[in-house]
Amino acid sequence: MKILVVSNLYPPDVMGGYELGCRQVVEALLRKGHDVQVLTTVPRVPVRPLPQVCRVFHLADVYTPQLQEGLSPLGHVLRHADACWVRAFNVQVLLEHLAEFTPDVVYLWNLVGLGGLGLLGCLHHQGVPWLWHLMDKTPRDLCTLPWEPGSEQLGSAMAPLLDGLYLACSCRLVEEIQRHVPLPSSAVTLLPNWVVAPLWRRRRWYAGGVLRIATAAGHLCREKGIDMLIDAAGLLRQYGYDKFFMALFGRTDDDFSRLVQARGLQEHVHFAGFLEQDELARHYADCDVFAFPTWPREPFGFAPLEAAAQGCVPLITDDCGIGEWLVHGVHCLKAPRVAAAFADAFADILRGRTELARLGRRAAAVVAEEFHLRRLLPRIEAALRQAAERQRPALGLPEEAYHLALLGEKLGGALVQDLVAC
Amino acid sequence: MNSLPQPLSPTRIVWLTAGSVTGPLLESAVELASPPGLSVVVVSQGEKWSRKRVAPGVTMQVLVSPQLAQGPLSWDLAGVVARCDLVHLFDPCSLSAALALLAARLRGIPVVATCPAVSAGLWAALDLRRLAAWVVPGGASAAELSDVYRMVLATRREAA
DSSP: OEEEEEOSOOTTSOSSHHHHHHHHHHHHHHHTTOEEEEEEEOOSSOOOOOTTEEEEEOOOOOSOHHHHTTOOHHHHHHHHHHHHSBOHHHHHHHHHHHHHHOOSEEEEOOOTTTTHHHHHHHHHHHTOOEEEEESSOHHHHHTOOSSSTTHHHHHHHTGGGGOSEEEESOHHHHHHHHTTSOOOGGGEEEOOOOBOSOOOOOSOOOOSSOEEEEEEEEEEOGGGTHHHHHHHHHHHHHHTOOOEEEEEEEEEOSOHHHHHHHTTOTTTEEEEEOOOHHHHHHHHTTOSEEEEOOOTTOOOOSHHHHHHHTTOEEEEETTSGGGGTSOBTTTBEEEOSSHHHHHHHHHHHHTTOSOHHHHHHHHHHHHHHHSBHHHHHHHHHHHHHHHHTTOOOOSSOHHHHHHHHHHHHHHHHHHHHHHHHO | OOOOOOOOOOEEEEEEOSSOOOHHHHHHHHHHTSSTTEEEEEEEEESSOEEEEEETTEEEEEEEOOEETTEEOOTHHHHHHHTOSEEEESSTTSHHHHHHHHHHHTTTOOEEEEOOSSOOHHHHHTTGGGGSSEEEOTTOOHHHHHHHHHHHHHHHHHHO
16 A cells, blocks of 8 residues: 555654654555655754655644743744644645655654644645544544633534544544534544554562552653652651652653652652653563552553563552553553642552552563554554555646645734624 | 436535625626525624525525624635635636635646736735636626536536
């Protein structure tokens, strides 16, 4: 198949798991002999050129925190409109690639920052079939007005543009999108996230002694529960436990180290910086528990699965996306998202009430068997084939699609200008 | 087994006007819809939603539209447009006309516009007349409009 992949970011320009997952699938599809071209944005950092990757879209960067700081409320609205609605420039880029590459199917990933509605409108107008891999509430973000009332109407108005096929990593994500956007359930296939990293030989299974706890995220932030995890470490100390060590992998802008100092936890909590996935996997093989006290709207998250593959037992928030795929007490541990609950779970392990080694072996086995990308790739290919069959005649010439994009961009601008006037 | 013959659904035309609906406009709509097989929905925008049938084949619909700095704009327009075969923009320079034009063309629905006395707004800035299937002069009679609609719809059918 000729597959045109569209993603806002593409490694090594990364924010988190969404684009890392995109690269893993692209590489797997290339290995299977598909003709794949990636269309993404001009990188935010210098990167080496890759033969199948065109970094030509313009990105409305809503991801770099430093660029968001100091923006007025109006600035946020303008940035949102730019990122989510229509960027005629990017529509023109897409049209040119559609003409040159003539894909059988377009494989959409995260469209925030690209003027995603414009790209969807273009594909709809040109009758190009697509499959959208959802690892975040992107359709909802695109159809949201920065001022809340009216969002539902925007979702309804955009319904024709959303007529395609979807892969989604959890039911909770689909439900979250459907609360604002008419996404037909029949168009969605559930597909979990995956692992690809090699398995490392564990040097030990936990049987008492120092408990090694890891957590990792592209961006360590409050949504990922980092402050809560530090609080849980503090509670463990209050309970009288000191045989534990937490390693936190990822970039952070928050001043969590001050919190660590304030709790007197310097000997127990260590910020280990950002590591590539392969390096992280090796660390997971040396850790006993992967703590994932993430917010309830976490669609899935790759990291707990990657840790589980190495026998490092995930301890996850009991209502996050990955929780739909793993069973408490069988492959993982679940706890309510409060520091005390996580501290209690750690204490149970330290007291020997939770037999971690057995959980770890089962977790590693199930992940290797059910969540490896080589097992999931045939389902992705089948979804791409199914999407490709939905090709239909274009509603007009590419020039008209671009003209409509210009109109959409200006209409969005008019709405924002109105907000200024108000 | 042969299926039962389906009754032909009437061709549904949306007339979008930015201002208030005038008597002559309604008379034109009534005249246009007098032969069976064609219905006209005259859409305007206001503070209170309403919909009423004013004659056989003619309905007046008022959409609730927040008054933006550049004119009223209702998201419901997209839904109204979605259910028709042809859109006629009587005030193509208005913001709501631009939205209706976008919504219609994204569904492959042809758009006819009445040539404005003074070209302005996005209509002028983006040369939107190129997105319209036909531009008719102001004051075109119901018979003339009927001919244009028939021709535009026939072209669309051929393209399909």
